[in-house]
Amino acid sequence: MSAKVKSALTDYLTLKKRIFIIFLFSTSIPFICIVLISYYTIYSILTNKIQNGIQSNLKQVELSLESTISNLNHVSQQLAFAGSVGKKLDEMLQLPVSQSFERSQMISDLKDELSLVTFTNPNIGLTLYYFQNDRTYDLENSAVKEKFTPENLPLLAEYSGISYYGPHVSNNRFDNQFVLSAMRKVDLPLRDDVYVYIETGFHLTQNILNSDQFGGVNSHIFLDNKGRIAFSELPDVFAKDTIFPNFAPNQTFGTLTDYYWFRQVSNQGWSLVSMIPKADYNKEMNQWFVQIALFSLIFLGMSLLLAWLLWKMVYRPLNGFNKEIKLMAQSRAQTVAVKTNIPEFDFLLHQFRSMKEQIWTLFAEVELKEKRRVDLEVEKLLYQINPHFLMNTLDTVHWLALMNGQTEIDRLVSSLNKLLHYNLGKLGQASTIKEEIEALKQYLILQQIRYDFKFDVQMHVDQEVWDVPIPRFILQPLVENSLYHGLSDDGYIRVDVTQNSAIQIAIRDNGSGMSDETIHKLLNNPDAENTKVGMGIGLNYVKRMLESQYGDQAELRIQSIRGKGTTITVSLPITEVKARHD
Numbered sequence: 001m002s003a004k005v006k007s008a009l010t011d012y013l014t015l016k017k018r019i020f021i022i023f024l025f026s027t028s029i030p031f032i033c034i035v036l037i038s039y040y041t042i043y044s045i046l047t048n049k050i051q052n053g054i055q056s057n058l059k060q061v062e063l064s065l066e067s068t069i070s071n072l073n074h075v076s077q078q079l080a081f082a083g084s085v086g087k088k089l090d091e092m093l094q095l096p097v098s099q100s101f102e103r104s105q106m107i108s109d110l111k112d113e114l115s116l117v118t119f120t121n122p123n124i125g126l127t128l129y130y131f132q133n134d135r136t137y138d139l140e141n142s143a144v145k146e147k148f149t150p151e152n153l154p155l156l157a158e159y160s161g162i163s164y165y166g167p168h169v170s171n172n173r174f175d176n177q178f179v180l181s182a183m184r185k186v187d188l189p190l191r192d193d194v195y196v197y198i199e200t201g202f203h204l205t206q207n208i209l210n211s212d213q214f215g216g217v218n219s220h221i222f223l224d225n226k227g228r229i230a231f232s233e234l235p236d237v238f239a240k241d242t243i244f245p246n247f248a249p250n251q252t253f254g255t256l257t258d259y260y261w262f263r264q265v266s267n268q269g270w271s272l273v274s275m276i277p278k279a280d281y282n283k284e285m286n287q288w289f290v291q292i293a294l295f296s297l298i299f300l301g302m303s304l305l306l307a308w309l310l311w312k313m314v315y316r317p318l319n320g321f322n323k324e325i326k327l328m329a330q331s332r333a334q335t336v337a338v339k340t341n342i343p344e345f346d347f348l349l350h351q352f353r354s355m356k357e358q359i360w361t362l363f364a365e366v367e368l369k370e371k372r373r374v375d376l377e378v379e380k381l382l383y384q385i386n387p388h389f390l391m392n393t394l395d396t397v398h399w400l401a402l403m404n405g406q407t408e409i410d411r412l413v414s415s416l417n418k419l420l421h422y423n424l425g426k427l428g429q430a431s432t433i434k435e436e437i438e439a440l441k442q443y444l445i446l447q448q449i450r451y452d453f454k455f456d457v458q459m460h461v462d463q464e465v466w467d468v469p470i471p472r473f474i475l476q477p478l479v480e481n482s483l484y485h486g487l488s489d490d491g492y493i494r495v496d497v498t499q500n501s502a503i504q505i506a507i508r509d510n511g512s513g514m515s516d517e518t519i520h521k522l523l524n525n526p527d528a529e530n531t532k533v534g535m536g537i538g539l540n541y542v543k544r545m546l547e548s549q550y551g552d553q554a555e556l557r558i559q560s561i562r563g564k565g566t567t568i569t570v571s572l573p574i575t576e577v578k579a580r581h582d
Helices: 001-011 017-080 084-094 100-120 204-209 283-330 343-382 388-401 407-422 433-451 475-484 516-524 527-529 538-552 574-581
Strands: 124-131 135-137 154-160 160-171 177-185 194-200 221-222 230-231 254-258 258-267 270-276 456-461 492-499 502-509 555-561 567-573
Touching: 017 084, 017 160, 017 177, 017 194, 017 258, 017 270, 017 283, 084 100, 084 194, 084 527, 100 475, 124 177, 154 230, 160 230, 160 555, 177 555, 230 538, 388 407, 407 433, 433 456, 433 475, 433 492, 475 502, 475 538, 475 567, 516 538, 516 555, 538 555
Parallel strands: 456 492
Antiparallel strands: 124 135, 124 194, 154 160, 160 177, 177 194, 221 230, 221 270, 254 258, 258 270, 492 502, 502 567, 555 567
């Protein structure tokens, strides 16, 4: 955006808009910065907290399961051939069937040995010896469910001759909880199909899985070292005996559909995966977002309140200044003093009102001085010759002419006396159109006697305008212009005064006409005009008088064609004229 466009935009911005924009930016920018910084900071803190908590808890679960598996391994070693129980089992199996008493005695001793082992290991549950070829079992420490087949159990890991299974439902007839199990080959010298089968204790595996402290809905998946799902708490989404989606041996966390997952790999190669719904994972952050939104609404409300207070304290007093300025231009009357209750603004308003009084006082003084100046100029003209002396002298000449029979001189002096009497009337007193017409007739008599030639003057005045007020000597300068600018002996002058929407005065002649330059001089250069005109009152006087009396409501127009004549038209407003008459 160019500097000119920016300047144009700022020129059209009101103070109210500028205050609003400045306040908006001054409050919103810091708040937005704080929100963004808080968002990234808290998001990082919460993310690290959640991830670290999940990973730490997952590590604890994995260690607990490893400890359980290690315990299964330890117990299975005691029950293998290298242990005392395994050797007695080998001896029992070597006894012939005919020695049933000795055989039953040894079985009783073996069960006592097994009970001692399980008693000293409280985390051990169901324990038995499994004969794979016969698919039978013996020396169990608890009742076994029907159709016991270890081969169908979910294999978790297999190494060093030991197979680990689970989690799966216990084969204990009286226990339906999930357990981990291990099956170890006994390695008897005479039989190669004997295995010891051991399960974790009652509720042990379930308690380990439920020890997750994440606080949300947390599901677990067990993977073998190839990524196959051995156990799943979400079988509808992640089915057992399938490969975990996008499995990578070194990947420890990621996202799948609506879940975040975290993986912990054990020392035996199997891994435990914690599946957390995204809604639960983001629950704490969403709560924080809600708090930020509420805080933003409160902050917005406070900002609007502060903006309203700012408008009330600043803009309203300035609006009062604007009203004072308008009233100063419209009326001189002093308005009722309004207080803003802000000392600085009240002081400025007081100063402004004082300035207003001083300005109007100066206006009155200037008007009075100007009026006095105009009056002095008129008085100067009026009193260049004492009016009474002039009138008395002319009366004396008039009677002398009558006494000596000089009728022409008597007529001349009589017309001059009437014209001067009209001209020296009361200062400021308005005349009428009738009086103007009479004075015009006396002036024409003087001009005819003075120049001794005949010219036709026709006057047509509407009856309803005879008594309309009009400034003195408006018609005489217009007719005088026609006489002094090319009117010949056979010329004529027509004066028409009519009324329609305004008072229309038209002076027409058939003289030689005038150029535009001459018209301009007549209207704007009275000195050049007065050198030729006998009465000394020209068109410039008429123009200024109309402007003074009527302002823009009156109009003076001159139309002239060289060799054909001139038409002067004056338009006066009816309302203004009648108001002066009233």
